[in-house]
Amino acid sequence: MAEASTRRSRRRPVLDNELLEDFLHAPVAVLAAVITLGFFLAALFAPWVAPHDPFDLAAVNLLDALLPPAWLEGGDGRFPLGTDDQGRDVLSTIIYGARISLGVGVASVLLAIAIGVPLGLVAGYAGGRVDAVIMRIADVQLSFPAILIALLIDGVARGLLPRELHDELAIYVLIFAIGVSGWVQYARTVRGSTLVERRKEYVQAARLIGVSAPAIMLRHILPNVLGPVLVIATIHLALAIITEATLSFLGVGVPPTQPSLGTLIRIGNDYLFSGEWWITIFPGAALAILVLAVNLLGDWLRDALNPRLR
Amino acid sequence: MFTHIGNTRTRRRLAATSALIAALAVAVPASQADAQTFRWAFQGDLQSLDPHALNETFTLGFLGNVYEGLTAYDKDLNLIPALAESWENVGPTTWIFRLRKGVKFHNGNPFTAADVVMSWKRSLSEGSDMKAYGRKIKDIRIIDDYTIEIETPAPNPILPRDLVFLYIMDAEWAEANNTLEATNVKGGEEGNYANLNANGTGPFMVVERQPDVRTVLVRAPDYWREIEGNVERGVFTPIAQDATRVAALISGELDMAYPIPVQDWDRLEAAEGVRPLTGPEARTIFLGMDQARDELLYSNVKGRNPFKDRRVRLAFALAIDVEAIRDKIMRGASVPAGLMVAPQINGFNPELNDRWPYDPERAKALLAEAGYPDGFEITMDCPNNRYVNDEKICQAVAAMLAKIGVKVDLLAQPKSKYFAKVLAQNDYDTSFYLLGWTPGTFDSHNPIFNLMMCRDKETGAGLFNLGGYCNPRVDELGRLIESETDPEKRQAMIDEAFRIHKEDVGHIPLHQQPLSWGVRDGIALVQRPDNVLDLRYVRVLD
Numbered sequence: 146m147a148e149a150s151t152r153r154s155r156r157r158p159v160l161d162n163e164l165l166e167d168f169l170h171a172p173v174a175v176l177a178a179v180i181t182l183g184f185f186l187a188a189l190f191a192p193w194v195a196p197h198d199p200f201d202l203a204a205v206n207l208l209d210a211l212l213p214p215a216w217l218e219g220g221d222g223r224f225p226l227g228t229d230d231q232g233r234d235v236l237s238t239i240i241y242g243a244r245i246s247l248g249v250g251v252a253s254v255l256l257a258i259a260i261g262v263p264l265g266l267v268a269g270y271a272g273g274r275v276d277a278v279i280m281r282i283a284d285v286q287l288s289f290p291a292i293l294i295a296l297l298i299d300g301v302a303r304g305l306l307p308r309e310l311h312d313e314l315a316i317y318v319l320i321f322a323i324g325v326s327g328w329v330q331y332a333r334t335v336r337g338s339t340l341v342e343r344r345k346e347y348v349q350a351a352r353l354i355g356v357s358a359p360a361i362m363l364r365h366i367l368p369n370v371l372g373p374v375l376v377i378a379t380i381h382l383a384l385a386i387i388t389e390a391t392l393s394f395l396g397v398g399v400p401p402t403q404p405s406l407g408t409l410i411r412i413g414n415d416y417l418f419s420g421e422w423w424i425t426i427f428p429g430a431a432l433a434i435l436v437l438a439v440n441l442l443g444d445w446l447r448d449a450l451n452p453r454l455r
Numbered sequence: 456m457f458t459h460i461g462n463t464r465t466r467r468r469l470a471a472t473s474a475l476i477a478a479l480a481v482a483v484p485a486s487q488a489d490a491q492t493f494r495w496a497f498q499g500d501l502q503s504l505d506p507h508a509l510n511e512t513f514t515l516g517f518l519g520n521v522y523e524g525l526t527a528y529d530k531d532l533n534l535i536p537a538l539a540e541s542w543e544n545v546g547p548t549t550w551i552f553r554l555r556k557g558v559k560f561h562n563g564n565p566f567t568a569a570d571v572v573m574s575w576k577r578s579l580s581e582g583s584d585m586k587a588y589g590r591k592i593k594d595i596r597i598i599d600d601y602t603i604e605i606e607t608p609a610p611n612p613i614l615p616r617d618l619v620f621l622y623i624m625d626a627e628w629a630e631a632n633n634t635l636e637a638t639n640v641k642g643g644e645e646g647n648y649a650n651l652n653a654n655g656t657g658p659f660m661v662v663e664r665q666p667d668v669r670t671v672l673v674r675a676p677d678y679w680r681e682i683e684g685n686v687e688r689g690v691f692t693p694i695a696q697d698a699t700r701v702a703a704l705i706s707g708e709l710d711m712a713y714p715i716p717v718q719d720w721d722r723l724e725a726a727e728g729v730r731p732l733t734g735p736e737a738r739t740i741f742l743g744m745d746q747a748r749d750e751l752l753y754s755n756v757k758g759r760n761p762f763k764d765r766r767v768r769l770a771f772a773l774a775i776d777v778e779a780i781r782d783k784i785m786r787g788a789s790v791p792a793g794l795m796v797a798p799q800i801n802g803f804n805p806e807l808n809d810r811w812p813y814d815p816e817r818a819k820a821l822l823a824e825a826g827y828p829d830g831f832e833i834t835m836d837c838p839n840n841r842y843v844n845d846e847k848i849c850q851a852v853a854a855m856l857a858k859i860g861v862k863v864d865l866l867a868q869p870k871s872k873y874f875a876k877v878l879a880q881n882d883y884d885t886s887f888y889l890l891g892w893t894p895g896t897f898d899s900h901n902p903i904f905n906l907m908m909c910r911d912k913e914t915g916a917g918l919f920n921l922g923g924y925c926n927p928r929v930d931e932l933g934r935l936i937e938s939e940t941d942p943e944k945r946q947a948m949i950d951e952a953f954r955i956h957k958e959d960v961g962h963i964p965l966h967q968q969p970l971s972w973g974v975r976d977g978i979a980l981v982q983r984p985d986n987v988l989d990l991r992y993v994r995v996l997d
Contacts, residue, residue, distance in 0.1 A: 202857030210783040415697045419718040
């Protein structure tokens, strides 16, 4: 153990062969990664992967509605996981739904990073009043649950935007709402790391030779604080997907014309107790598996990059 | 994060369990303490407390517990005297109504002839949705406080039926509260007092009104008539989610809920303590198309209106597989319709009730012939909490039309927003819509007058002809039917009007939906074919 820790402490870059080696020796992490990757690929290539296009109304046949999964009595081989109330293939809607869920999740994480990281850098580097202002804002926002802030932004946007644009803009509003509600963690983490980094010799040296503050932050400090950001981003992705599903389940997320996993669960919920359980259970299971996999991956990444655990 | 989720789940389960325990603990003594409380839910809220704001069966049916008209329906839809004691047709267009004495509004004011005149005038005011009924009256002359003479614009043998839903409001109260004009469903104006306050002569008074949350009624102390029901307090809650509504009924939180989604009938049958109450409803669900404008408001076809071409309308009718809608969406519980009226309606002729057959190939050919070989795009307006499975029907219609190349952009919204958009008050802001109609008079003239005659602001004809269908002969027949008293001649005219309307494809009738109520054991009530719940007949037995 002692030998291992000295070996690891030499490590400088975030990703290297040793990390990969660790990864391959953690079966749970590998499984989680495979599942996550699978979801991403299926979502990315949905039109080729999905057996049907559930949004091509001309191809949907009402007479195929409410068929149970293929292995049950009355099931149809064309629809492995059954069909919903309009005759859409449940498997295909899940694949297309995962596309929306992951898209919104990734985009809102990127937005949160884009807001949180620069603010954290500036707060940590400048210190003083700037730091105080940014961090107090962060503290105030942190005292509200993220879902509440997302609901607030979503509600206000719906009030302000004209009705015709709601459906078109719903996804962007959602990304904005989830992104803005999640930037605080990034800002706090980056600020903490920046406080440590700015006292180090290489930063002092850069300042002495007259490198400008933005350049120091961007070129010298930023690369050294990205490790924790990566960890937070992974875990935040799972949270963003759940938040999106929650909002869509409540009916304030993406419209039913381009359903995410949360929307699918909401639609199927009406049938849960009527016998047609597959309409909501399968999207629900897909969501649970996806979030679990991303979470496990994030957990592993956190442990692997945490110097205290090394 | 993972543990965090786990915690939330556990917490939620704990919360649910404790809520359940609390509910059980409270429910038992509560049901014994105030035995005559009746709690019920519908999928949407009533539009307004204003009796002239919206001509919608649910809103008017609810308000029928608070307000009353000169005449009323009993539990079997027989016409009975209400605020009028008796009436008599003294000339072709003249009626004498003798009003009931000793009736008091909830605020204590006596009911007199002046209230009738004010209410009639109010029903004709700018924002009113009851103009079609109000215009059945040309003038009212007050003979004395309890006698009025009504003059109609034309002979109208069914005038007393036209007055059932024309509710009477206290003139003094309306004047004092500055609400002599009806609430406009379009909204926008500063609050109309009668929108949130009520003062009728009915057996119930509104004591609490929170739009979209709950409305509480209590029994009025000196109602003028003996009633069968024993409800002292009524609590109405709109519950939009089907599954939630059913769960609330089964858990005992409600005494009655409607509509029950058709897929849950078996579940109610199997559950203990509740039962489904079903039957055929007199409501016809149909599609309408804007045939009046020169260019559709919501379509990619510019410079002309495809719905002016009968071939396009026929193509739409042929593209719809109503049997599939019945089997898959309505679970076999709807009755496909070829006419705009249900079998319960006077004037219904079974021979005319066949539909345009389902024939997508011919529909496609017709579209091509009309100059739309690749179809076109159109926005469809649809309510999502008004009729049984309304949004699902619209989705299915969109999919069926997609197969003939018509791309439907579906705009499904709650009924309050839907009605505010498509009705006359908002200048018929729609190109293609789904609507349902129960004739308030239970006579075929009502849908002919409201849905099929050319729009005429003077007479009120065609007020709900949202698509502006207009055929001079149907228009003429509509006027003749109104005053014709010979049943055989009248039926022949009704048949002709319906035949022309079908040949023109003025609307596309889909089906009659089922009445679908869920009732807790220990509640006796009457299910009217117009889907109205009348608290006068509700008995809480335990």
